[in-house]
Amino acid sequence: MRLTQLRLHDFRNYAQVTxxxxxxxTVFVGENGAGKTNLLEAIHLCCLGRSHRTPFDxxxxxxxxxxxxxxxxxxxxxxxxxxxxxxxxxxxxxxTIYVNGKTVPRIGELMGHMTCVMFxxxxxxxxxxxxxxxxxFLDMLLSQCQPAYFYALQSYHAALxxxxxxxxxLAKQRGDLNQLEVxxxxxxxxxVPIVRMRREAVLTLSDLAKEHYTFISGRQPExxxxxxxxxxxxxxxxxxxxxxxxxxxxxxxxRRLTTGTGPHRDDLRLVLSGQxxxxxASQGQMRTAVLAMRLAEINILTQAHKDxxxxxxxxxxxxxxxxxxxxxxxxxxxxxxLLTTTDLHILAGMQPxxxxxxxxxxxxxx
Numbered sequence: 001m002r003l004t005q006l007r008l009h010d011f012r013n014y015a016q017v018t019x020x021x022x023x024x025x026t027v028f029v030g031e032n033g034a035g036k037t038n039l040l041e042a043i044h045l046c047c048l049g050r051s052h053r054t055p056f057d058x059x060x061x062x063x064x065x066x067x068x069x070x071x072x073x074x075x076x077x078x079x080x081x082x083x084x085x086x087x088x089x090x091x092x093x094x095x096t097i098y099v100n101g102k103t104v105p106r107i108g109e110l111m112g113h114m115t116c117v118m119f120x121x122x123x124x125x126x127x128x129x130x131x132x133x134x135x136x137f138l139d140m141l142l143s144q145c146q147p148a149y150f151y152a153l154q155s156y157h158a159a160l161x162x163x164x165x166x167x168x169x170l171a172k173q174r175g176d177l178n179q180l181e182v183x184x185x186x187x188x189x190x191x192v193p194i195v196r197m198r199r200e201a202v203l204t205l206s207d208l209a210k211e212h213y214t215f216i217s218g219r220q221p222e223x224x225x226x227x228x229x230x231x232x233x234x235x236x237x238x239x240x241x242x243x244x245x246x247x248x249x250x251x252x253x254x255r256r257l258t259t260g261t262g263p264h265r266d267d268l269r270l271v272l273s274g275q276x277x278x279x280x281a282s283q284g285q286m287r288t289a290v291l292a293m294r295l296a297e298i299n300i301l302t303q304a305h306k307d308x309x310x311x312x313x314x315x316x317x318x319x320x321x322x323x324x325x326x327x328x329x330x331x332x333x334x335x336x337x338l339l340t341t342t343d344l345h346i347l348a349g350m351q352p353x354x355x356x357x358x359x360x361x362x363x364x365x366x
Contacts, residue, residue: 001115001307002336003043005073010062012038013361022353025337029344029366030358036340039358040118040312043338046072046083047116047310048140049097049107057087057095066090071098074114076307081113108154111147115309117298119291119316126293127270127277127286134268141205141297142197145304149197156190160259163187168257184246187262188239194263195230195238201300202228202268208296209289216295216327217288224289227269231261287319291328298335313339317346 006019013035028036037053041060044052051060061068071084084098097104099113125133143150163183169175206226213224231245232238245261246253253259270277270289277289301309311332317325318341329350341347344355344366355366 001305001310002075003072003114003310003338004075005071006039006042006046007069007071008039008042009069010065011042011068011070012060012062014038015062015361017361017363019356019363021336021338023336024353025339025350026354026356027344027347027352028338028340028356028358028363030340030342032342034358035361036358037120037314039363040120040314040338040340042070043072043116043310043312044118045070045085047110047114047144049085049095049110052118052120052122058089058091061087061089072114074310076305083110083113085110106151108143108147108150111143111150112145112305115144115301115305116312117294117301117309118312118314119294120312120314121316121319123290123294123316124286126290127281131265131267134270135264135266137293138198138201138268141300142201144301144309145201146197149193152190152193152197156187156194156263159183159186159190160262160264163259164257167253167259171254171257180250184243187246187259188242191232191242191263192237192239195232195266198230198263198266199228199233202226204300205293205296208299209292212292212295212331213288215331216291216324217285218323218327221273222285223273224292225271226293227271229267229269230263231265232263284321284324288324291316291320291324295328295331298332308335311335311337313337315340315342317341318343 002023003021008014008017028039030036041051041053054060066089067086069084069086071082073080073082082100086096088095097107097110099109104110126137139153163180166175166179166183170177209226210224213222214220232241234241242262249260272281272285272289277286298309298311317339320328356363357366
């Protein structure tokens with residue numbers, strides 16, 4: 001896949017910018033706070049309909065503006081697509097999604113037209129952070145691979161929201177207890193495809209990440225694996241298992257006013273040489289693990305779409321020693337890459353196709 005045009009209107013610190021990056025490597029260089037990351041965030045928004053930095057659309061709208069828009073054109077092996085997202089500061093207005101000149105009613109219809117993998121400093125939270133960060137990593141990967149997964153996830157969370165609302169009503173002696181059985185069934189039904197797709201994806205992800213970790217680290221004795229941790233990961237039917245668990249935990253749920261079991265509690269365990277990484281791994285080992293996971297993500301997306309995703313590197317090269325940096329860049333051959341840096345010297349040995357300077361909301365040739 002190749003990004004041929006990117007247009008921003010009142011996005012972050014940009015009033016209006018149009019970029020036409022070449023294939024190969026494009027470098028955005030500038031001081032911290034100049035707006036380099038904002039350009040990568042705009043690409044991410046076109047791929048997934050959301051930011052990688054904030055859950056609030058209004059954060060991406062330029063100060064003093066009511067609306068913002070990002071549009072992108074991509075060229076694939078056999079197709080060309082144009083996608084766009086318009087954001088509104090007014091909370092009552094929902095973001096508008098465009099695909100090939102038409103407004104589409106659901107974000108899921110954006111998935112797959114344009115795919116990306118982003119490496120950013122925030123990625124360390126995949127190792128260090130809460131389970132929801134690792135679930136988010138899985139969810140974004142699978143949503144880009146299969147729009148059906150995205151819709152299944154939406155249905156599950158809609159059912160979960162309804163069940164939790166009913167639990168709160170029942171705690172106040174309101175609502176119908178018989179309705180809880182209805183939402184239990186709906187939750188169990190929508191959980192099945194999520195668990196099955198996550199289970200399969202983690203097996204593939206682990207095999208690929210293990211190989212990438214060994215290559216980047218250069219340390220054969222360190223074995224990196226990923227394990228899917230779920231109350232529904234057993235060999236039986238996930239729906240039946242969840243129904244049993246919901247029934248068994250009903251009193252606890254009514255006391256705690258929330259649903260305590262299901263895919264929304266899943267986790268992804270990162271294990272290095274038999275030990276949980278979060279508890280003992282060094283910064284270098286954690287960073288290598290995250291890079292390995294992102295490279296595995298590239299493999300999976302390339303296989304799913306028969307075309308490589310866009311690669312976005314947000315100031316990550318400066319965090320790596322020279323050996324890891326060389327091995328990382330050596331494994332990325334042929335992908336269109338857009339990266340940010342504050343120092344061009346970090347790119348010694350690389351020959352980018354394009355270097356652009358970013359300053360005060362403007363982008364120009366370096």
